[in-house]
Amino acid sequence: MHITTTNIAVPTTVTWNNKPVQTGIYKTPTNTPIFLGKSDVKNDSVIDRKYHGGEFKACYLFSKNHYGYWKTLYPSLTWNYGMFGENLTVDNLDETKIFVGDIYKVGSALIQITEPREPCWKLGVKFGSQDILKQFIAHGFSGTYVRVLEEGFVSAGDEFQLVEKAPNSISIHQFFNLLYNTEKDQELLLKIINSDSVPPKKREELKRFVNS
Numbered sequence: 001m002h003i004t005t006t007n008i009a010v011p012t013t014v015t016w017n018n019k020p021v022q023t024g025i026y027k028t029p030t031n032t033p034i035f036l037g038k039s040d041v042k043n044d045s046v047i048d049r050k051y052h053g054g055e056f057k058a059c060y061l062f063s064k065n066h067y068g069y070w071k072t073l074y075p076s077l078t079w080n081y082g083m084f085g086e087n088l089t090v091d092n093l094d095e096t097k098i099f100v101g102d103i104y105k106v107g108s109a110l111i112q113i114t115e116p117r118e119p120c121w122k123l124g125v126k127f128g129s130q131d132i133l134k135q136f137i138a139h140g141f142s143g144t145y146v147r148v149l150e151e152g153f154v155s156a157g158d159e160f161q162l163v164e165k166a167p168n169s170i171s172i173h174q175f176f177n178l179l180y181n182t183e184k185d186q187e188l189l190l191k192i193i194n195s196d197s198v199p200p201k202k203r204e205e206l207k208r209f210v211n212s
Contacts, residue, residue, distance in 0.1 A: 001090050001091065001092045001093050001159070001160040002090070002091050002092070002157060002158060002159045002160065003088050003089070003090055003091075003106065003107075003154060003155065003156050003157060003158045004064045004081060004089045004090065004091045004156060005029035005030075005081040005082065005088075005089045005156055006029065006030050006032075006033065006034040006087065006088060006154060006155065006156060007027035007028060007029050007030065007081060007082030007086060007087055007088070007089060008027055008028075008030055008034060008041060008043055008044040008045070008082075008087065009024045009025065009026050009027040009028070009044060009045040009082075009085075010026075010045055011023070011024060011045045012024075012025075012026040012045075014122070014125050014126075015125075016121060016122075016125065023122050023125075024044065024045030024046050024052070024085070025085040025122045025123065025126055026085075026126065027044075027082035027083075027085055027086065027087065028080055028081075028082050029080060029081050029082055029089075029156075032155075033107070033153040033154060033155040034087065034153065034154060034155075035151065035152070035153050036058065036059050036087075036107075036109040036111065036148045036151060036152060036153075036154060037058065037148060037151050038055065038058060038148050038151060039053055039054055039055060039058055040053040040054075040058055040059075041058070041059055041087045044087060055147055055199075056114045056115065056145060056147050056198070056199040057114070057115075057145040057199075058145075058146060058147060058148045059087045059088065059111065059145070059146050059148065060085060060086045060087050060088070060117060060143060060144075060145050060146075061086055061087070061088045061089075061090050061093060061143055061144050061145075061146060062084045062085075062086035062088075062089060062090070062093070062117075062143035063089075063090055063091075063092070063093035063094070063095070063141065063143060064081070064089050064090060064091045064092075064093070065091070065092060065093065065094070066139075066141050067079070067081075067083070069139065070083075073135065074127055074128075074132075077127065077128070083126075084117075084123070084143065085122075085123070085126075086143055088154065090160070093143070093144075095116070095140075095141050095142060095143070095144065095171060095172040095173035095176065096171050096173040096174075097171065098113050098144060098171065098172050099113060099165070099166050099169040099170065099171050099172070100113055100114065100115070100166060100169045100170060100171075100172065100175060100191075100192065100195055100197050100198060101113060101166025101167075101169045101195060101197035102162065102164070102165055102166050102169070103149065103162075103163045103164040103166075104160045104161060104162055104163060105160070105161040105163050106154050106158050106159070106160045106161070107152055107153050107154030107155060107158045108150075108152030108153050108154075109148060109150060109151060109152030109153070109154055110148070110149040110150035110152070110163065111146040111147065111148055111149065112146060112147040112149055112197055113144055113146055113166075113172065113197065114144070114145045114146055114147050114197055114198060114199070115144070115145050115172075115175060115198055115199065115202060116142035116143070116144055116145070116172050116173075116175050116176035116179070117142045117143050117144070117145060118142070118179065119132070119133045119136040119137065119142075120133075121133070123136065137180050140173060140176060140177055141173065141176075142172065142173075142176040144172045147197070166195075166197065168191060169191060169195065169197075170188050170191050170192065174188055175188075175192060178192070184206075184209040186210065186211055189206060189209055189210060190210070192206060193206055193207055193210070
């Protein structure tokens with residue numbers, strides 16, 4: 001895996017339910033390194049910190065490999081990397097092969113895989129259709145959020161080096177499907193609930209699906 005582009009945004013105002021709302025989803029590629037901080041990417045726009053930014057969502061990664069699929073579904077859009085609101089567009093990022101808790105060195109930063117991205121209405125506004133939410137879930141490839149263990153700069157071309165493989169974990173692809181499957185796989189569920197790489201709030205939410 002290596003970084004194709006680093007992406008940041010300036011605040012953009014969109015209309016939702018007839019009201020103006022600011023968002024940082026309109027990210028575009030930079031031509032300089034970006035700094036991964038503990039709670040966000042320096043100089044990026046993070047508006048709604050209830051759902052974005054913070055320790056477990058300091059940076060969002062999405063796979064370059066999935067762009068072709070979405071371009072076919074939405075050919076009339078003006079396409080650039082950062083389209084899904086990701087800070088890092090990553091070549092060969094495969095959600096079936098990256099696991100919650102895995103630790104990677106990239107650039108001068110040390111990052112840990114935390115949780116998949118759950119799509120919200122802002123993605124629908126950007127793509128001009130709220131249908132993309134169901135399509136995104138059905139496709140099953142969400143990209144991933146990361147925790148920044150050691151702050152540092154990353155640049156286009158930087159390779160991801162696996163430093164530590166998480167034991168007894170599940171892939172981001174499995175985690176994403178687990179969130180939306182009506183029938184929850186109990187073994188996978190317990191692995192997530194017992195993982196300190198996952199936000200405590202998310203673990204608490206999932207506890208209600210554990211069979212008594």
